[in-house]
Amino acid sequence: MSAWFASDLHLDPNTPEIARRFIRFLSGPAREARALYLLGDLFEAWVGDDDPEPAHRGVMAAIAALADTGTLVCVMRGNRDFLIGERFCAETGALLLEDPAIVAVGGTRVILTHGDGLCIDDRAYQRLRALVRDPVARAGFRRLSLDQRRRLAGEARAGSRAHLATAPEYITDVNAAAVEALFRSAGASVMVHGHTHRPAVHESAVAGEPARRYVLGDWHATASVLHWDAGGPRLLPCPA
Ligand code: MN
Numbered sequence: 001m002s003a004w005f006a007s008d009l010h011l012d013p014n015t016p017e018i019a020r021r022f023i024r025f026l027s028g029p030a031r032e033a034r035a036l037y038l039l040g041d042l043f044e045a046w047v048g049d050d051d052p053e054p055a056h057r058g059v060m061a062a063i064a065a066l067a068d069t070g071t072l073v074c075v076m077r078g079n080r081d082f083l084i085g086e087r088f089c090a091e092t093g094a095l096l097l098e099d100p101a102i103v104a105v106g107g108t109r110v111i112l113t114h115g116d117g118l119c120i121d122d123r124a125y126q127r128l129r130a131l132v133r134d135p136v137a138r139a140g141f142r143r144l145s146l147d148q149r150r151r152l153a154g155e156a157r158a159g160s161r162a163h164l165a166t167a168p169e170y171i172t173d174v175n176a177a178a179v180e181a182l183f184r185s186a187g188a189s190v191m192v193h194g195h196t197h198r199p200a201v202h203e204s205a206v207a208g209e210p211a212r213r214y215v216l217g218d219w220h221a222t223a224s225v226l227h228w229d230a231g232g233p234r235l236l237p238c239p240a
Pocket of ligand 1: 041078114
């Protein structure tokens with residue numbers, strides 16, 4: 001058994017080299033695995049499953065080709081691609097995971113989350129997150145034209161960049177109490193998430209037992225993925 005975990009590829013038509021690396025990964029190492037978990041922000045922006053953007057279609061075809069070989073592909077929405085929906089899953093053969101999700105990997109219960117829900121010290125961001133997760137707001141956004149949705153997504157990205165440039169680092173990282181609460185409620189001692197682009201393995205104790213949190217990097221600057229095989233989980237540099 002083996003599984004891969006990746007997040008924060010932020011695929012964008014303007015950075016085709018990242019998509020090429022990802023497609024090589026999908027048609028190479030990922031095929032040896034039983035499962036591939038994509039934990040959010042696969043796309044820099046996803047304005048809806050009806051977007052005909054050719055760069056995204058190429059990635060979707062590569063995911064579908066991997067799923068066809070029998071590798072289980074699971075996709076979780078991130079804060080950039082929270083509009084990934086059922087049509088995306090039907091067209092790629094991917095399974096949509098709720099956030100958080102608990103899966104079994106090699107007999108271990110593992111908590112999967114994008115990670116933005118743990119950044120509760122960032123009040124401004126959490127207000128925005130609550131809005132975009134609201135079903136009524138989502139339905140309203142989906143009714144807009146593709147051009148309107150693209151414009152709003154662009155404005156949201158600019159706002160996010162400005163916010164990240166000024167917010168102190170601890171504010172935009174996960175909150176330790178939120179992490180512990182998730183470990184406790186899930187009854188698991190391993191967690192994998194992305195979002196912060198600060199790849200690391202964090203050891204702690206929850207209810208007197210060791211707990212380990214793997215943070216995935218993004219595919220642009222801090223590139224790292226998690227590979228889990230018979231030897232256990234290991235954080236690795238992104239495939240070249
Ligand atoms: Mn994110």
